[in-house]
Amino acid sequence: MGPGPINAHPRVLRAMSADLLGQFDPEMTTYMNEVMGLYRPIFGTENPWTFLVDGTARAGIEAALISLASPGDTVLVVNFGRFGLLLSEIFKRIGAHVETVDAPWGEVVPLDAIAAAIERVGPKVVATPHGDTSTTMAQPLEGLGVLCREAGALLYVDTTATLGGMEVAADRWGADIVTAGLQKCLAGPSGSAPITVSARAADHIQRRKHVEQGLRTGDHDDGDGIIIGSNYFDLGMIMDYWSDKRLNHHTEATTMLYGARECARIVLEEGLATRFARHTASGRAMSAGLRAMGLRLFGDDRYRMTNVTAAYIPEGVDGEAVRRRMREDFEIEIGTAFGPLAGKVWRFGAMGYNARKHKILITLGALEAVLRAEGHRSSAGCAVDAALDAWNGI
Numbered sequence: 001m002g003p004g005p006i007n008a009h010p011r012v013l014r015a016m017s018a019d020l021l022g023q024f025d026p027e028m029t030t031y032m033n034e035v036m037g038l039y040r041p042i043f044g045t046e047n048p049w050t051f052l053v054d055g056t057a058r059a060g061i062e063a064a065l066i067s068l069a070s071p072g073d074t075v076l077v078v079n080f081g082r083f084g085l086l087l088s089e090i091f092k093r094i095g096a097h098v099e100t101v102d103a104p105w106g107e108v109v110p111l112d113a114i115a116a117a118i119e120r121v122g123p124k125v126v127a128t129p130h131g132d133t134s135t136t137m138a139q140p141l142e143g144l145g146v147l148c149r150e151a152g153a154l155l156y157v158d159t160t161a162t163l164g165g166m167e168v169a170a171d172r173w174g175a176d177i178v179t180a181g182l183q184k185c186l187a188g189p190s191g192s193a194p195i196t197v198s199a200r201a202a203d204h205i206q207r208r209k210h211v212e213q214g215l216r217t218g219d220h221d222d223g224d225g226i227i228i229g230s231n232y233f234d235l236g237m238i239m240d241y242w243s244d245k246r247l248n249h250h251t252e253a254t255t256m257l258y259g260a261r262e263c264a265r266i267v268l269e270e271g272l273a274t275r276f277a278r279h280t281a282s283g284r285a286m287s288a289g290l291r292a293m294g295l296r297l298f299g300d301d302r303y304r305m306t307n308v309t310a311a312y313i314p315e316g317v318d319g320e321a322v323r324r325r326m327r328e329d330f331e332i333e334i335g336t337a338f339g340p341l342a343g344k345v346w347r348f349g350a351m352g353y354n355a356r357k358h359k360i361l362i363t364l365g366a367l368e369a370v371l372r373a374e375g376h377r378s379s380a381g382c383a384v385d386a387a388l389d390a391w392n393g394i
């Protein structure tokens with residue numbers, strides 16, 4: 001019950017046990033096409049270029065950033081936690097000139113501050129996390145795409161922590177590339193990164209196109225832009241692999257594709273609105289239960305992610321001792337924290353397969369027992385009672 005990875009859905013694990021297929025077997029390419037169609041509504045897009053990047057969520061992030069930005073480009077990062085800092089780190093490794101617009105951990109960046117920063121620096125790319133699990137905050141994104149288009153900038157959004165649990169609206173936001181991972185709200189294992197690419201971003205990537213020498217035929221023409229500085233993460237070649245061209249760029253991670261396909265099927269069978277409501281109820285119940293125990297939550301309630309909640313470790317309580325007892329006595333994992341929050345807060349996830357009433361109640365009951373054993377007093381059963389009321393909207 002930490003901030004991810006979480007328990008994979010049993011159906012996903014079963015799907016991943018199927019036999020392997022050749023990468024250009026008609027059954028395999030049919031699955032690839034199905035995956036593209038399944039993820040479009042989950043991303044809130046009609047982009048034809050909606051597919052998978054093989055690797056963890058960070059593989060999708062790196063593929064997006066290195067395919068959008070060239071050395072020397074000015075980019076703007078919306079930074080409100082660890083994962084905004086990660087975007088800056090990757091851009092710096094690309095050789096881009098990085099500017100940031102920042103908020104303290106526990107807050108989000110106001111849209112007018114982003115607008116002022118875009119006007120000031122004139123970026124070619126604006127990049128932001130949607131939800132940052134390090135701070136449990138979700139950045140509002142309505143209107144950001146309009147600002148980017150007016151400035152001629154491309155917009156990248158990292159939805160690793162939110163896709164399948166909070167609304168992602170790539171088309172409405174005006175996002176040019178959105179990436180995610182399976183291991184959080186999608187209830188799969190890490191190892192595959194869903195991605196969607198707008199027509200505008202696809203045109204930009206095609207201008208940087210270069211097909212590796214061993215795959216070239218007379219039909220391949222390079223673009224006139226700066227070559228993408230990675231072979232594996234070259235979205236131009238990956239897009240050709242997922243297209244009818246079936247460029248032999250890499251060998252698709254067949255088992256992960258089976259898992260990603262089943263994740264999407266489960267999401268759409270439940271229905272997006274129902275799924276978002278379940279995550280909202282889960283976050284509401286977790287917050288209410290933690291507060292009933294006398295714990296103080298971290299961050300701005302107005303912008304809290306529905307699927308991850310952080311609570312301050314009470315004074316005089318050994319945070320790691322609590323985590324150890326939760327794991328050893330109850331087989332429940334809760335999260336630690338990073339950077340300025342290390343040793344100060346716990347992070348509780350309720351997402352995907354774990355965003356369920358009974359799992360939240362069991363976690364809160366266990367935490368209450370452990371905290372009493374560690375000297376933190378609260379009324380027995382108060383957390384479970386409060387969580388039940390909150391789940392039911394009382």
